Amino acid sequence: MSNIMNFSGTILKNLFSKPVTKNYPAEPAQYPERSRGHIENDFDQCILCGLCMRNCPTGAIVVEKNEGNWKINRFDCIQCGYCTLKCPKKCLSIVPGYQEPGPEKFEEVQHRDVPAPTPKPAAADSAAPAGENAAQAAASTGDGYPQADLSQCVFCTLCAKKCPQSALTVDRTEKKWELAKEDCIQCGLCAQNCPKKCISM
Amino acid sequence: MGKQSIIPFGPQHPVLPEPIHLDLVMEDEKILEAVPSIGFVHRGLESLVEKKDYQEMVYVIERTCGICSFMHGMGYCESIEHIMQVEVPARGRFLRTIWCEMSRIHSHLLWLGLLADAFGFESLFYQCWRMREKILDMFEMTTGGRVIFSVNKVGGVLKDMDEDQIRQILETIDWIEKELTKIKKTFLFDYTVETRLRGVGVLTKEQAHDLGAVGPFARASGVVLDLRKRGYAAYPELDFEPVTSEDGDCWARCEVRINEIFQAIDLIRQASAKIPAGDLAVEVKGNPEGEYFMRVEQPRGEAVYFSKGNGTKFLDRMRVRTPTFANIPGMLQTLKGADYADVPILILTIDPCISCTER
Amino acid sequence: MAEVICPENILREVDVDRILDESMIMKNKGLRLSQACAAYVNGKYELSYSFAEEGTYQLTTLRTVIDPETEVSSITEFFPYAFLYENEMRELFGVKIQMTKPDYQNKLYRIRQETPFFKKAEENA
Secondary structure, eight states: OOSSOOOOOHHHHHHHHSSOOTTTTTOOOOOOOOOEEEEETTTOOOEEEEEEEHHOTOOOEEEEETTTEEEEEEETTOOOHHHHHHEOOOOOOOOSSSOOOOOOOEEEEEEEOOOOOOOEEEEEEOOOTTTHHHHHHHTTTTTTOOOEEEETTTOOOOOHHOOOOEEEETTTTTTTEEETTTTTTOHHHHHHHOTTTTEOO | OOOOOEEEOOOOOOOOOOOOOEEEETTTEEEEEEEOOSSSSSOOGGGGGGGGGGTHHHHHHGGGGGHHHHHHHHHHHHHHHHHOOOOOOOOHHHHHHHHHHHHHHHHHHHHHHHHHTTTTTTHHHHHHHHHHEEEEHHHHHSSSSSEEEEEETTESSSSSOOOOHHHHHHHHHHHHHHHHHHHHHHHHHHHHHHHHTTSSOOOOOOHHHHHOOOOHHHHHHTOOOGGGGGGGGTTGOOOOOOOOOSOOOHHHHHHHHHHHHHHHHHHHHHHHHHOOOOOSSSOOSSSEEEEEEEEETTTEEEEEEEEEEEEEEEEEEEEEEEEHHHHHHHHHHHHOBBGGGGGGHHHHHTTTOOHHHHH | OOOOOOOOOOOEEOOOHHHHHHHEEEEEEOOOOEEEEEEETEEEEEEEEEEEEEOOEEEEEEEEEEEETTTOOOOOTTTTGGGGHHHHHHHHOOOEOOOOOOTTTOOOOOOOSSHHHHHHHHHHH
């Protein structure tokens, strides 16, 4: 007898108990606090550095620094949260609430007016030492890249540590401050963190 | 000798939602030979390493599969950590273990449900998936995702569990243990279920070894092969023995998986009792240079992750060998001589995941 | 406490002609073919055949580095279940493997592009 009627107890119990499923649309779904719903950008904090765009595995985020646009294609986003880890200002976050389905993919745009870039004075690097540093500094003049006033600089390496792209090389013993321009994304974190305020963008 | 005919099976089949196609050479109702063909859903995930850097790749690799996504991410991360000689903090390793075992519970419950569905016991199928749902809720609470968790990174994990969450997980697995003990009787000793499973698709120990079977499929034939013994994550600090069975038929595979759920429950209890406080992850600097073969015991068996870095942020090669890939030859063996009506069950008992097989 | 065995992986470079002999030695030792894969690095194929030992959980990998034109003999004679790996290598990378049984004739994966992993590497170079 033990080999049959094994399931009867479960059946009887289920017959007289409430359904385990929720009456969904009538009874709204509860999302836990950590639920990966969608990416939210605290746009006041955002510096449009573009790190989220560079690190998005699906390429869902597009940042247009010059136009002042931060765009996200919610349908391409996979809610991995890598951008929130990479964001230097920590203005991106994952919050509950899923994107509703739609007939076609669209981008969500956050926009702010950006002042037209003003040409910078050409001779900012007054006390630049000779050699490649000078060339570097001269090359970066006036196009939004950071440049250090090396007469003020104490080579504390704070800027290099804060650089999200590791584009800065600072050596205290050799009095060297170098920028790898191809890696720089002009986020301005180095200038913000400089204790001597000797970096200008 | 009867007349031979070839019956195509799949890639679309009512009982089997996996895109595998088999040409079954039949003589009357008996199968003489099965010729598999896969490749309907090849996505080329492996070649994405050329475009995504090694840290972004974690999110790609864990999307190889929707069931063992956590373990895919973890296996990949551990292979990179081996190359870069990164030591993951103890708490990170224990959290990985807990999530791994939760994945095992939910994968095996899913499989039990599918098996019940395949032999036509639908209310049993509902019971299994009802339990699985609770585990998914626990995943959502701790990681934020129900299917894809994105909590692994090279160097550790991203999210922590607090006391309350661990307590809720323990309560859930207590409940699952209680419910599964009830259902276990139906799965293993019910008369009708036994007729469908006992003696069907026998794979002997020698055959399992000679055909390179892995995971519960091999363990059901008596092969002691559990990669957790190799000691990744926090498994070296936990006490467990591989679950095996002797018969090698569908019933044995079912038994192994049910006992593995109980084992996973036990491992979560051990891990939550021993979990130390501390950091979740270490900062990883630089790029991987070198190569490593990482092997992980997934719910379906041994998975191999081969990473080869060249010192830049893009890897030269990333290769995932999923357990189903290794189990297909064994499955073809069990199909030989079987009845046509048993084909869905035989394919199911290797717990196939064709999408991860093709990557 | 459960006993945990954690041996280091072994990686051994062998000549391409020795693949068959070496895999026969592995077979006689009772090892299982854990995986086989190809990689295309710097204009050469790197083939890896990993053999796993049951019980000790040791993984021994045979590595052979060959030119794209070199022909490789199939190990399906000793490890019949290697057919999936070999078909995959041939299909994705175009490695010239001889006498695989059964040979899927580039129909294992239904992909439009021929040897996608190989061509891509060529474009990058």
